[in-house]
Amino acid sequence: AQRVTQPEKLLSVFKGAPVELKCNYSYSGSPELFWYVQYSRQRLQLLLRHISRESIKGFTADLNKGETSFHLKKPFAQEEDSAMYYCALGGGNAGNMLTFGGGTRLMVKP
């Protein structure tokens, strides 16, 4: 069965510090991975997808198939990055459905 694990429920950093939100997955096929974000009082929204190899709001994420990881990184955290972040895996035995991790709350302190 496919699974997504986000080992940290809470990550607290100071403004300007680097950030890495960890995501590990288990999946036997070719994965499609995503990061979703939920800012306070806002809807859950797609942040980035691994196939695009894009940088959104300074965040990047690299798929490491050897380590089955898709960690989200930003070199210099900003206060407005404070939010709930979810890693999600698409595909597999659930068809075209997303499997979400448990989420990591990022708090960026001034």
Add this chain to the structure above:
Amino acid sequence: NAGVTQTPKFRVLKTGQSMTLLCAQDMNHEYMYWYRQDPGMGLRLIHYSVGEGTTAKGEVPDGYNVSRLKKQNFLLGLESAAPSQTSVYFCASSLDLAPYEQYFGPGTRLTVT
């Protein structure tokens, strides 16, 4: 263009009561989903629909029923609410060509006492 809307925003039920949550989208999306969000457990898929008139079970379907009579609406029903169904419920939709790029509603906070 309202995107995905959910009704109601909040609801308190007593054990055994029933209710229906309504999700509506105006993006002409084929796929629609119902999730529940619980602390530390992320979002878990309850039911989903790949088109008008179709529904399928997700990861945690027990105690819930759904209907998709119109393409733009996806209803989630609780026939006999239990305290374990206290949660925040999110509806989402997506194009069939991009099922993983989902658009979410604002959520419904349900408390069952």
